[in-house]
């Protein structure tokens with residue numbers, strides 16, 4: 001779904017769609033309309049008094065005939081002013097309430113949408129929909145409706161008054177009325193197109209600014225200022241064209257209407273002059289008639305203009321309806337399962353899943369179970385489906401087939417709020433609220449006491465750096481804050497998760513993006529967080545792997561290997577290769593990493609749950625003499641790699657190179673000499 005493809009919707013459909021949101025406000029709308037009616041009555045009375053004054057006081061030059069109508073006129077004017085003030089104030093209140101309600105409604109809806117929606121929509125465009133498009137709908141549903149009702153009433157009222165005064169004169173004038181309608185009709189189609197283009201361009205400009213400022217480091221470091229300005233200019237040009245064209249169209253319409261009005265006024269004066277000359281009309285009557293026409297034109301013009309405004313607002317409505325029509329991918333069950341706090345047994349049973357619109361499945365018939373308190377690491381190359389597992393565990397999506405179970409209960413039978421209280425996610429990116437440190441931790445468990453927050457911070461090794469901040473726990477932080485390092489932010493996130501105290505933890509790349517020192521600094525807090533909880537850690541970083549009760553190696557949506565760290569290394573299979581590529585510092589770029597098997601070897605071999613052959617670590621097929629020491633070369637391009645895929649050989653017969661460097665025992669240090677995280681020692685405070 002793209003902003004350019006927004007489907008066209010008739011104004012009536014758009015109106016009907018948003019009208020229910022005026023519930024509770026309608027009585028106030030009626031009051032606004034009543035005020036307009038009263039104001040119109042006051043104006044009419046004023047015009048009639050003016051006619052009286054002209055004929056009795058002005059034409060006859062009698063001051064005595066002046067006082068009474070003048071006093072009545074003043075009283076009517078004051079009453080009209082009070083009513084108009086009250087009506088406009090209530091109208092402002094109603095329109096702003098409606099805007100707030102609509103914005104909350106759309107915002108609430110957007111927050112329930114699945115992750116792929118946000119990957120496919122630019123944030124700036126969403127922002128523009130939530131701001132200017134929401135306001136546009138107000139002009140259609142509330143101001144539009146009240147305006148139309150008031151204008152229609154005023155037009156009818158003044159027209160009736162004009163007829164009552166001189167029906168023949170009025171009839172002659174109204175013959176010209178369809179001209180207004182024709183003029184409005186002529187312009188409305190073009191105005192809708194141009195408004196739609198303007199709104200899309202507005203969203204695009206917000207997106208460019210937002211993306212560019214969000215990437216300011218890239219912009220500055222790579223001197224991309226000109227490129228970014230060019231990008232902005234391209235979008236701004238579209239907006240510029242749309243807005244100039246929209247002004248031109250509106251202006252042309254206004255001027256055309258002026259000309260039509262002049263024709264009407266001249267017709268009235270011409271007929272009036274003839275009527276006065278024949279003695280059938282007084283000057284006062286003619287002036288009053290002209291005044292009624294003067295009052296009649298604005299509502300008639302307003303009605304036609306309103307048509308144009310509503311047409312333009314429909315373009316905004318289309319963009320909001322497009323979002324509102326995207327349903328959440330999951331919802332609360334009709335009949336929720338009756339469960340208490342779970343022990344934390346997690347199971348994926350024959351789970352297959354394909355992202356909406358994707359060509360290939362992200363997970364294929366995946367099964368594994370984790371017992372309460374176990375630590376299971378899910379690893380594998382980029383795009384293997386690891387993060388998809390975390391999305392299913394949090395129930396951002398339901399599997400296409402198979403089940404995800406918590407203590408034997410399918411997740412789809414648990415209310416979402418309860419499920420997410422039981423399963424805590426520590427996401428890859430450190431998520432920080434624009435708020436105080438205290439609030440950032442407390443959002444793990446709203447209403448937590450200060451003492452509980454501090455204890456969580458202590459367990460996460462965050463307390464010490466927090467108290468050193470200028471205002472301690474009350475220091476404000478924000479997502480782009482330079483105040484806290486990546487590691488410190490991660491420890492805040494750990495404190496939040498500790499406070500949440502869920503029986504199941506899903507850690508998605510908890511050390512990614514942290515340097516070695518910072519990564520090491522979060523290991524202890526992470527261990528404290530994991531203690532006693534079922535933990536599923538999705539990671540490329542295998543430094544915590546020795547701690548895991550089990551490691552699942554996933555590739556192309558399937559488990560290709562499972563076991564403990566030592567067993568898997570000894571097996572010399574995919575895990576061993578992942579581990580080797582990491583120790584060779586060929587970091588996780590996905591492209592750099594060795595494929596677990598060669599592309600052409602489809603279908604993907606499925607893990608055989610029976611214990612694999614016991615192959616000494618380093619005796620795998622890739623422990624090949626000339627490559628063992630060299631820089632990492634992706635698998636399929638290894639020129640003299642004559643050893644077939646390891647999965648094709650079960651059991652594997654050790655090759656002739658068992659004695660090379662990779663036949664060494666499991667290393668206890670990283671290549672740069674750092675100890676593995678397993679051997680913790682005191683580290684300096686960062």
Ligand SMILES: Nc1ncnc2c1ncn2[C@@H]1O[C@H](COP(=O)(O)OP(=O)(O)OP(=O)(O)O)[C@@H](O)[C@H]1O
Nearest residue numbers: 116119355358362381382383384385386387388389
């Ligand atoms: N929103 C999406 N729409 C379509 N396909 C998607 C979407 N998100 C992920 N995928 C695809 O699903 C597959 C699994 O993705 P996933 O993010 O789970 O991989 P991963 O193992 O976590 O990768 P990485 O380690 O790079 O984060 C990939 O082929 C990916 O391209």
